[in-house]
Amino acid sequence: MIYFDNNDTTPLHPDVLEAMLPYFKDRFANPSSLHSLGLDADTAVDEARGSIAEAINADPKELIFTSGATESNNLAILGSAQTRPSRRHLIISAIEHTSVLNVAKRLEKEGYRVTRLPVDGQGYINPDALSNAIDDDTFIVSIVHGNHEIGVIQDLKVLSEIAHEKGAWFHTDAAQSLGKIPFNVTELGIDLASFNAHKLHGPKGIGGLYYGNKTRPKRLMEGAPQEHDMRPGTENVPGIIGFAEAVKIAVRDQAENTVYLKTLISRLAEGLSEIPHTLLNGPPPEERLPGNLNVTMLYIEGEAILMHLSMREICVSSGSACSSKSLTPSSVLTSIGLIHEEAHGAIRFSLSRFNTIDEVETVITKTKEVVELLRSMTAFVPELHSERMGAKSFYRKR
Amino acid sequence: MGYSQQYIEHFTNPRGIGDIENPDAIAEVKHEGGGCFDTIRLGIKVSNGIITDVKFRARACSGTIAACSALVDKVTGMKTDDADKLTPDDLANYLGGIPDKKQHSVELAIEALKKAINPES
Numbered sequence: 001m002i003y004f005d006n007n008d009t010t011p012l013h014p015d016v017l018e019a020m021l022p023y024f025k026d027r028f029a030n031p032s033s034l035h036s037l038g039l040d041a042d043t044a045v046d047e048a049r050g051s052i053a054e055a056i057n058a059d060p061k062e063l064i065f066t067s068g069a070t071e072s073n074n075l076a077i078l079g080s081a082q083t084r085p086s087r088r089h090l091i092i093s094a095i096e097h098t099s100v101l102n103v104a105k106r107l108e109k110e111g112y113r114v115t116r117l118p119v120d121g122q123g124y125i126n127p128d129a130l131s132n133a134i135d136d137d138t139f140i141v142s143i144v145h146g147n148h149e150i151g152v153i154q155d156l157k158v159l160s161e162i163a164h165e166k167g168a169w170f171h172t173d174a175a176q177s178l179g180k181i182p183f184n185v186t187e188l189g190i191d192l193a194s195f196n197a198h199k200l201h202g203p204k205g206i207g208g209l210y211y212g213n214k215t216r217p218k219r220l221m222e223g224a225p226q227e228h229d230m231r232p233g234t235e236n237v238p239g240i241i242g243f244a245e246a247v248k249i250a251v252r253d254q255a256e257n258t259v260y261l262k263t264l265i266s267r268l269a270e271g272l273s274e275i276p277h278t279l280l281n282g283p284p285p286e287e288r289l290p291g292n293l294n295v296t297m298l299y300i301e302g303e304a305i306l307m308h309l310s311m312r313e314i315c316v317s318s319g320s321a322c323s324s325k326s327l328t329p330s331s332v333l334t335s336i337g338l339i340h341e342e343a344h345g346a347i348r349f350s351l352s353r354f355n356t357i358d359e360v361e362t363v364i365t366k367t368k369e370v371v372e373l374l375r376s377m378t379a380f381v382p383e384l385h386s387e388r389m390g391a392k393s394f395y396r397k398r
Numbered sequence: 399m400g401y402s403q404q405y406i407e408h409f410t411n412p413r414g415i416g417d418i419e420n421p422d423a424i425a426e427v428k429h430e431g432g433g434c435f436d437t438i439r440l441g442i443k444v445s446n447g448i449i450t451d452v453k454f455r456a457r458a459c460s461g462t463i464a465a466c467s468a469l470v471d472k473v474t475g476m477k478t479d480d481a482d483k484l485t486p487d488d489l490a491n492y493l494g495g496i497p498d499k500k501q502h503s504v505e506l507a508i509e510a511l512k513k514a515i516n517p518e519s
Contacts, residue, residue, distance in 0.1 A: 301436065303459040304409075311410065340435050341457075377415050378457040 002314045002359045006199075007148050007176060007292055007350035012242070013201035019245040020203065023238040031235050032226065041237050048244030055251045056193070057184040058210050064227035065240050068207035069175035070099040072194030073142075075209055075231070076171045077103045079217025080140045080192065081112070084169075087139035089113040091163075093125050094335040095152070096144050097173055101331070113137070120398045122283040123152030123336050130162045138168040140192075146177035149319065149332040149348055150282030151292030153181065160189030169215045175199055175207070179250025180290050181258070191215035197239065201352070202246030206239030257353045261290040264351050264360050268293055271364030273394040275371050280394050281319075281333060281346055291351040294319070296333075296342045300374040305347050308370040314363055319346030401460075402494030404468070409460045414470030416453045418443050425513035429462075429506050436462045436502070440469075440510040449473050449481055454510070461496060461503030468492050469507045482515050484508060 003011070023044065029037035031045050046060070053060040066072045077090065077100065092104050094116045108114045115133040117125050125143065134141065141163040146153050160170040171192040177183055179200035185193060192215055196207035209230075211217060216230070223232025250257075265285045272278055277298040282288060297305060302318030309316055319330035329343035338346070349363065401409075421441035428437045436458035443451035452474055454466045472492055473481045486504040490496045496504060 299457055301457060301459045304463060307409065307460040311406075344435055377412065377463065378455055 002355075002363060004349045004351055004355065004359075004363060005315045005317050006352040006355075007151075007289075007348065008317055009198045009204065010201045010352055011354065012203060013246060013249055015249060016202055016242045016245045020238040020242040023241050027237075031237060032224070041235075045235055045237060045240050048240045051244045052195075052208060052247050053210075055183075055247050056178070056210060057186050059213070061228065062212060063208055063210050064230050065235060065243070066207050066209055066227075066231055067205055067236075068198070069097070069173060069194040069196040072196075072207055072209040073097065073099040073171075073173055074103055075217055075220055076192040076194055076211070077107070077140060077142055077217075079220055079230075080169055080171070080215070081107060082218040083216065084139040087137050087168075089115070089135065089137040089139065091115045091117065091130065091133055091138055091141045091168070093117045093119060093143050093154075095119055095123055095147050095150075095332045096142065097148060097175070100142055100144070100173060117143075119152075119335055121337050122287075122398045123147055123150050123332070124283070124398065125154055125159065127155070127158050127162060130159055134162060134166045134168060136166060138163070138166055140169045140171055142171040142173070144173040144176075145183070145193075146174070146181065146289040146292075147282070147332060148176050149330060150294050150336065151288030152282050153177065153287065153289060156188040156190065160191075164189065176289055179247055179254065182254075185210055185212075192217070197243035197246050200246050200250045203239050203242040206236050206243045208243070253353070258290045260353060261351055262286065264355060264357060265291060265293050267357065268349060268351075268360050268364065269394075271360070272367060275368055278371075278394060279342070281336065281338065284395060291355075292348070293350070294333075294346060294348045296338065296345045297347065297371050298342065298345055299378050300371065301344050302346050303344075304374055305345075305367070305370055308373065309363075309366060312366045312370070314366055317348045317350075319343050319348065401497070404492070404494040405461075405464045405496060408464040408467035408471075408493065412463050412467035412470075414453045414467065414474075415455065417441060417455070418451055418453045421453075423514040423517050425510045425517070427506055427510045427513060429502050434459075434502055436506055438462065438466060438506060438510045440466070440507075440514050442511075442514045444478060447477055447479070449476050449478060458506075459500075459503065461500030462506055464493060465489055465496075465500075465503040465507035466510075469511060473511065478515050482512060484511065 029041045031042035049060045053063045104114045163170040169191040174193045178195045193210040198204040219230045279296045281294040306318045319333045333343035418441040422444045424441045426439045438456045440454045452470045489504040
């Protein structure tokens with residue numbers, strides 16, 4: 001099986017599993033317990049918190065553990081709205097994760113103003129759009145760091161400076177970027193950041209929220225005062241240990257992984273660009289999150305490509321509507337200007353350090369085979385898109 | 399629910415891909431309501447009230463390809479009056495059941511068939 005769906009989730013790193021195992025066995029205690037086993041678990045959680053905080057250049061007092069980035073995004077935005085009730089305006093981008101998009105919808109229903117910043121043809125936010133949208137009523141600006149579908153990386157330093165000029169807090173969903181590209185909360189001017197472990201070879205069900213000491217959201221759940229009194233409930237100790245180990249490994253190997261994945265992605269992009277009427281979605285490979293590639297094969301349906309690749313033991317994901325009940329295509333892809341038929345033909349390939357160049361060659365060969373097969377079934381041919389195709393370049397303009 | 403053996407079989411080895419020479423009717427349908435945009439072109443040949451040949455082309459997901467293929471199997475040799483009475487559920491049952499998210503596929507295939515049988519309506 002070839003697994004090219006690492007922006008969805010990743011396999012556990014073997015060292016992460018080893019680090020976690022004792023906390024399922026002898027070191028199982030509740031960190032809130034006062035006996036020696038409890039203190040052992042509490043110490044392990046403290047060390048894990050310190051290790052992750054150090055990796056992002058934060059104080060351990062400014063980092064809590066959650067169930068993942070979805071919960072962190074909810075807590076960051078909804079909790080900040082409660083901390084700053086006099087401000088009633090929220091700014092997000094059009095290409096946020098569903099958890100941010102839907103939190104914005106909820107606040108809108110409650111009477112908040114919401115601005116969704118548009119992106120250009122490669123997915124970048126124009127800082128001027130933020131300058132024009134922000135005002136003294138904006139309580140938070142929430143912009144995803146690295147996008148899960150098209151791998152575009154936003155310039156958070158520039159955007160956070162604009163937010164701060166108007167006194168708004170700046171939150172980022174860093175679920176896809178932590179461990180893959182440098183992430184330093186001080187350098188980027190971040191007030192709040194959401195993370196999870198399972199995108200970087202850690203376990204599922206564990207993540208974190210960074211918050212500055214002056215940008216503390218109100219807790220959303222009631223209970224005991226765990227996690228700096230912001231997130232009640234007994235800590236997921238094995239998950240926390242695994243999360244810290246995954247971050248440690250990812251940061252340690254980041255430079256090496258980046259070079260390696262760029263080689264794989266360059267070859268994959270080169271190979272797929274040989275398929276006629278294929279377009280790259282998002283920025284050029286060298287500007288993207290390491291390991292991410294997203295292409296549209298015109299005139300066929302992404303879900304059908306995915307299914308055929310799956311039968312050839314290759315796992316990818318699609319931007320297609322037909323893989324979900326709603327049938328609406330990916331809003332990220334339509335936000336960068338794809339018409340619905342183009343968004344439906346999108347396939348995301350997301351690689352990790354555990355993939356190989358031989359796998360890339362196999363995927364190129366099999367994808368060519370599948371695209372040819374599916375195109376032989378369609379009567380709806382290039383003239384439909386001839387104007388949009390222009391020079392038929394693989395690369396999209398910004 | 400997952401995909402039945404019949405669904406996988408029809409998707410991977412679809413019957414009736416192509417174009418009929420001198421068809422008696424061609425129907426082209428597109429699923430636009432929910433934003434899916436699956437598109438089918440279905441041609442039929444009729445002789446003495448019996449469907450003698452069916453061929454299709456599709457820019458579509460696995461479900462719609464499987465549904466069209468099943469349709470070819472089911473209606474070839476059938477009286478047009480009987481074929482006109484087929485429902486999306488009949489097609490779904492023929493495929494051994496389909497997941498909810500593929501309901502649009504059987505609906506679209508039946509829409510194409512009815513449009514081909516009743517070109518004036």
